[in-house]
Amino acid sequence: xxxxxxxxxxxxxxxxxxxxxxxxxxxxxxxxxxxxxxxxxxxxxxxxxxxxxxxxxxxxxxxxxxxxxxxxxxxxxxxxxxxxxxxxxxxxxxxxxxxxxxxxxxxxxxxxxxxxxxxxxxxxxxxxxxxxxxxxxxxxxxxxxxxxxxxxxxxxxxxxxxxxxxxxxxxxxxxxxxxxxxxxxxxxxxxxxxxxxxxxxxxxxxxxxxxxxxxxxxxxxxxxxxxxxxxxxxxxxxxxxxxxxxxxxxxxxxxxxxxxxxxxxxxxxxxxxxxxxxxxxxxxxxxxxxxxxxxxxxxxxxxxxxxxxxxxxxxxxxxxxxxxxxxxxxxxxxxxxxxxxxxxxxxxxxxxxxxxxxxxxxxxxxxxxxxxxxxxxxxxxxxxxxxxxxxxxxxxxxxxxxxxxxxxxxxxxxxxxxxxxxxxxxxxxxxxxxxxxxxxxxxxxxxxxxxxxxxxxxxxxxxxxxxxxxxxxxxxxxxxxxxxxxxxxxxxxxxxxxxxxxxxxxxxxxxxxxxxxxxxxxxxxxxxxxxxxxxxxxxxxxxxxxxxxxxxxxxxxxxxxxxxxxxxxxxxxxxxxxxxxxxxxxxxxxxxxxxxxxxxxxxxxxxxxxxxxxxxxxxxxxxxx
Numbered sequence: 144x145x146x147x148x149x150x151x152x153x154x155x156x157x158x159x160x161x162x163x164x165x166x167x168x169x170x171x172x173x174x175x176x177x178x179x180x181x182x183x184x185x186x187x188x189x190x191x192x193x194x195x196x197x198x199x200x201x202x203x204x205x206x207x208x209x210x211x212x213x214x215x216x217x218x219x220x221x222x223x224x225x226x227x228x229x230x231x232x233x234x235x236x237x238x239x240x241x242x243x244x245x246x247x248x249x250x251x252x253x254x255x256x257x258x259x260x261x262x263x264x265x266x267x268x269x270x271x272x273x274x275x276x277x278x279x280x281x282x283x284x285x286x287x288x289x290x291x292x293x294x295x296x297x298x299x300x301x302x303x304x305x306x307x308x309x310x311x312x313x314x315x316x317x318x319x320x321x322x323x324x325x326x327x328x329x330x331x332x333x334x335x336x337x338x339x340x341x342x343x344x345x346x347x348x349x350x351x352x353x354x355x356x357x358x359x360x361x362x363x364x365x366x367x368x369x370x371x372x373x374x375x376x377x378x379x380x381x382x383x384x385x386x387x388x389x390x391x392x393x394x395x396x397x398x399x400x401x402x403x404x405x406x407x408x409x410x411x412x413x414x415x416x417x418x419x420x421x422x423x424x425x426x427x428x429x430x431x432x433x434x435x436x437x438x439x440x441x442x443x444x445x446x447x448x449x450x451x452x453x454x455x456x457x458x459x460x461x462x463x464x465x466x467x468x469x470x471x472x473x474x475x476x477x478x479x480x481x482x483x484x485x486x487x488x489x490x491x492x493x494x495x496x497x498x499x500x501x502x503x504x505x506x507x508x509x510x511x512x513x514x515x516x517x518x519x520x521x522x523x524x525x526x527x528x529x530x531x532x533x534x535x536x537x538x539x540x541x542x543x544x545x546x547x548x549x550x551x552x553x554x555x556x557x558x559x560x561x562x563x564x565x566x567x568x569x570x571x572x573x574x575x576x577x578x579x580x581x582x583x584x585x586x587x588x589x590x591x592x593x594x595x596x597x598x599x600x601x602x603x604x605x606x607x608x609x610x611x612x613x614x615x616x617x618x619x620x621x622x623x624x625x626x627x628x629x630x631x632x633x634x635x636x637x638x639x640x641x642x643x644x645x646x647x648x649x650x651x652x653x654x655x656x657x658x659x660x661x662x663x664x665x666x667x668x669x670x671x672x673x674x675x676x677x678x679x680x681x682x683x684x685x686x687x688x689x690x691x692x693x694x695x696x697x698x699x700x701x702x703x704x705x706x707x708x709x710x711x712x713x714x715x716x717x718x719x720x721x722x723x724x725x726x727x728x729x730x731x732x733x734x735x736x737x738x739x740x741x742x743x744x745x746x747x748x749x750x751x752x753x754x755x756x757x758x759x760x761x762x763x764x765x766x767x768x
Contacts, residue, residue: 331371337378468500498523527551527576615646
């Protein structure tokens, strides 16, 4: 039998313990009630650029990620002063919410040096992010170079080599595709049927779409099959939101002729709706993209095979393209490099943006790169239709069908990023608004033309058996400039490539170095080859030929160390008394500088006009055939 005194003491101890707990709870509750919880502050990422050529004094903030902000819940402080703004999305110039892909536009702020985003809800004003640029804000994604770009120094300072070891691959010379990535778990194979799939039975597990917001079922299938395969059956998948891939996952349709993914923004929503590849070791294969859809790759090790892309939806309606390319490789923080990507038998047709584009986020001033990228048997046609309101663009181009900008090309390989080891095999560019194949000369410059970073690195760019034709022929923009088959710069080498009937030059080298053309041909362009603006070490060799040029077969100026060997041209119309011209450049003194240290071996057929002017400092072997 227990001692009664002990029992009483245990009860008293228990009562005291409960009392202490209650007192402690009361104190904590009083403290919490008197001290408000920390306010939730939204997170937003944005980039900054100047306005278009039609509105160059505007400042534009593009929502790149994070939470949506309601109009009036934030301020934009420009150079220390709050500024009025409006929100623009794909359908409205006065939207109520700023979401991913939408723009905040501040009028008449050219030359701004700093921008801060301030959240005004809650108990006070909270700075979300500020950006400073002593040289002013550049166009982003970058506007292409134009005739006002200052010539690069001669010689241009070497940018050096890429920091750190760079992985290299032995690409096959032929057009065979590189192998796709095997799933980490082959047992994970999930099927998705469209609302109009012919025979969805017999597939398990199976998601069945109803023809509305089909991205939900597709994304659920990707979640289930993470590390496996998601197979889309035949038919039309009608989506209104993003599709997001996971690592080691394959998304495959029944072929671009049988499976279609249409993505269209709901009214009032952003049209920035990519098939987003923000994960490594991803395969995309066998479907067509329509409407607002585009593929956006932000990680390494990706294969895209047999994908067709157009801005026209299933009902024949045009949609404004929001991505910088229908096939878009974008290097952005926190990553430094996108490596090992292949596009095989992919096609962009009737698009309001570039067919293929590679670029980088330079808002933090960090130089990033795309490396070991391969395009095989790809095609870009009818990309770009001009921008409404630009001088010279026909009235038929309206806000409904206007391009993303007036500078749209078929393949835009090199903008702000460093580019190393690019291979382009058996590809075709035709009837694009500006150039067919395009690589920028490499200056990183602000809106006022000042340098804001090192010149981009360009190493080991190879084209084989490509065709570029009829580019620039539709272009009515008053400021048009490129309109060429191939617009090139440094360490770029073309083998057996063909240019046909391009509005400007077949092959255009701007501020180029250490580049070559081997057995290449132009037919019917205004100029066969145009090499200018501080170019050097350019070889046009081994039976290159030019035919039926409207002005010159060779237009070369402000260049040195050019080798033209075994070059033939036929029925060239000529101009200024010659079939080829050296040194002349529109009577503009800063560009009209001589060609020196060069050799020319030319045979002309079909025109008795003098073949070429022959300034000193070069070696000439000139004959009529």
